[in-house]
Amino acid sequence: MSELLTPLLLAVLAIVDAGFSGYRSAAGTSALLRKDAYYRRAIRHGLRCGAIACALVAGILGVLFACAATEQVWSDLLGGAGVLVWSFGVYATLVLLGLGVWFVAEADLRTLASVLVLGPFTLIRPLWIAATCAVAALGATTWLGGFAPLLAGVVQLAIEPWLRRAWAVGGARRR
Amino acid sequence: MSALLEISDLIVDCDPETGERRDVLRAEVVARLRASGQHRAARLVLRWPATDGVLDRAHCDVVLLRAHVEMQRLSEEFLQGDRMRLLLEPMLAALRAGGVRAPYRVLDIGCGLGYVVRALAASGGLGRDVELLGCDLNRALVDRAEALAREERLDCRFVRGDAFRLEAPAHIYLSSNALHHFHGAALTQFFAQQRSACGFLHYDVQPSPFSALGAWLFHRSRMRKPLARLDGCVSAARAHAAATLLAAARRADGPLVGTFDAARSFLSVILRPMQCVVGVQRELAPAFLRELGPLARRLGELA
Numbered sequence: 293m294s295e296l297l298t299p300l301l302l303a304v305l306a307i308v309d310a311g312f313s314g315y316r317s318a319a320g321t322s323a324l325l326r327k328d329a330y331y332r333r334a335i336r337h338g339l340r341c342g343a344i345a346c347a348l349v350a351g352i353l354g355v356l357f358a359c360a361a362t363e364q365v366w367s368d369l370l371g372g373a374g375v376l377v378w379s380f381g382v383y384a385t386l387v388l389l390g391l392g393v394w395f396v397a398e399a400d401l402r403t404l405a406s407v408l409v410l411g412p413f414t415l416i417r418p419l420w421i422a423a424t425c426a427v428a429a430l431g432a433t434t435w436l437g438g439f440a441p442l443l444a445g446v447v448q449l450a451i452e453p454w455l456r457r458a459w460a461v462g463g464a465r466r467r
Numbered sequence: 468m469s470a471l472l473e474i475s476d477l478i479v480d481c482d483p484e485t486g487e488r489r490d491v492l493r494a495e496v497v498a499r500l501r502a503s504g505q506h507r508a509a510r511l512v513l514r515w516p517a518t519d520g521v522l523d524r525a526h527c528d529v530v531l532l533r534a535h536v537e538m539q540r541l542s543e544e545f546l547q548g549d550r551m552r553l554l555l556e557p558m559l560a561a562l563r564a565g566g567v568r569a570p571y572r573v574l575d576i577g578c579g580l581g582y583v584v585r586a587l588a589a590s591g592g593l594g595r596d597v598e599l600l601g602c603d604l605n606r607a608l609v610d611r612a613e614a615l616a617r618e619e620r621l622d623c624r625f626v627r628g629d630a631f632r633l634e635a636p637a638h639i640y641l642s643s644n645a646l647h648h649f650h651g652a653a654l655t656q657f658f659a660q661q662r663s664a665c666g667f668l669h670y671d672v673q674p675s676p677f678s679a680l681g682a683w684l685f686h687r688s689r690m691r692k693p694l695a696r697l698d699g700c701v702s703a704a705r706a707h708a709a710a711t712l713l714a715a716a717r718r719a720d721g722p723l724v725g726t727f728d729a730a731r732s733f734l735s736v737i738l739r740p741m742q743c744v745v746g747v748q749r750e751l752a753p754a755f756l757r758e759l760g761p762l763a764r765r766l767g768e769l770a
Contacts, residue, residue, distance in 0.1 A: 320537035320689065323580050323615055325589050399546045400738040406544050407681060407737060415688040456691070 298373045303350075305380045306448055307342035312387075313452035314338015316414070317459040338455055345447050353440050360436055368437025372428040376441060379424040387413050421445050471705055472503050473698045474512060475534065476648065478527045481604045486628055488524060488606075493517040508697050528607040534694040535580045535608060541685065541699070545741060547643055548586025551668060554727060554743060555587065557758030558639055558666045559597060561747065564754040567638065567665055569596035574637035576630040577645040578603050581612030581623070584641075588621040599623035600637070602630040631660040640667040646712060646744070647671055647705040654707070658719035658746070666722060666747040666755070672706040673729070675736040679704055709767070712744045722746040723769040727762075745769070 318334030357365060390409030394402050425445030432438040477496045480489040493512060500509035515530070516523040542548070555573065562571055573593075575584045578601030588599050601623065603609050612625040626633065630640070640661050646669050649657045661667050672678060682703030690696045707715075709729035716724040727743040730736045745766060747755045756763050 320540045323536045323539050325585055325619055399549055403545055403740060404738055411684050411688045415684060
């Protein structure tokens with residue numbers, strides 16, 4: 293059970309991150325004041341893409357693992373997933389804390405959350421993902437153990453530009 | 468090297484008398500940007516379509532509109548509508564207490580897409596005796612602001628033109644991120660034209676050692692349109708210090724003037740990235756300060 297918990301947590305983090313990517317792809321594209329429904333749709337779109345991306349990565353890794361299944365490879369995969377879960381977990385916790393403050397606090401503290409957490413963390417997100425995946429890949433002792441975090445990172449980083457393009461094409465219609 | 472320039476100030480030129488749009492030469496814009504050392508901005512404009520060297524108006528409008536939509540995020544995230552309401556409500560209460568005849572006309576100068584006016588209209592609570600109006604020289608922005616207000620059934624209006632040449636003058640003038648567009652004599656003139664108003668509230672970026680970094684961080688992480696990124700960073704760099712604004716406003720010899728949220732400490736710079744120049748006629752000042760309540764502590768001396 294615990295062996296499945298790590299990949300499961302990683303999938304949850306990846307899907308939530310894709311949801312945020314969905315939000316960002318729609319942010320700044322509508323000047324209306326009431327945009328709740330617009331953003332909800334964008335977030336749902338991001339979550340769906342995140343789930344599909346997770347299934348895609350799991351599928352590719354599953355096929356490759358089936359071809360080269362050894363205990364060492366499995367241990368490498370779990371080890372790499374563990375590194376990703378820890379790093380992305382820390383990132384997600386900090387961002388969610390910043391968001392929590394933004395949603396409940398008064399104007400000045402909201403600004404503080406925005407200036408110190410939400411802005412900088414949005415900016416460093418690609419670097420954080422790339423660095424974490426590189427560390428996880430470098431720690432692997434098998435080629436598949438090294439390939440898996442790189443694949444996951446590339447797919448996760450590709451989601452936002454893809455969502456942005458998709459929203460730019462269809463977003464105006466859905467607004 | 469001359470002072471920094473915003474692309475959006477250069478690519479649209481309107482006759483101040485007639486409002487008629489005038490041709491803008493691409494080479495001239497590019498040369499001015501290069502002369503001020505803004506080579507990235509110059510390269511961006513160089514890529515825009517032009518016929519016989521004249522920038523394509525439709526393209527400029529589309530680019531401007533998209534950048535303004537994106538830049539609205541700044542106002543949304545920093546709750547610019549709420550910040551304005553915080554000061555506008557006490558000022559309106561002071562007008563009522565001072566016996567100024569309603570309806571009270573509140574005019575946003577250089578309103579762009581009218582975010583602040585629309586946010587004030589959406590929040591309600593200002594009173595039925597308040598008329599909310601936005602004004603901008605750019606017709607494309609005004610038309611979009613009007614359309615947005617209509618779509619959300621907001622009780623406010625937008626007009627194209629010079630804010631100081633409208634049929635009826637405003638009781639209270641507002642602006643957000645407009646002050647840094649005026650320098651020297653033009654800044655004093657800006658305040659002088661509001662001499663007879665009951666009051667004014669002009670928000671702009673708070674200059675500080677962190678504002679350039681903060682603006683870069685914000686625009687880099689939030690904006691995708693090159694125009695929004697470039698102009699956003701430049702506008703923070705062009706922001707006036709509180710002392711400059713106060714000196715210009717006081718030279719204009721109008722209402723009593725003070726600054727709200729002008730930086731007094733390291734923390735206040737981080738917490739309050741915007742400052743407001745507040746002007747209120749002498750006879751309305753006591754009521755305004757009373758209505759402000761504890762917020763009066765954040766207001767510098769009115770003089």
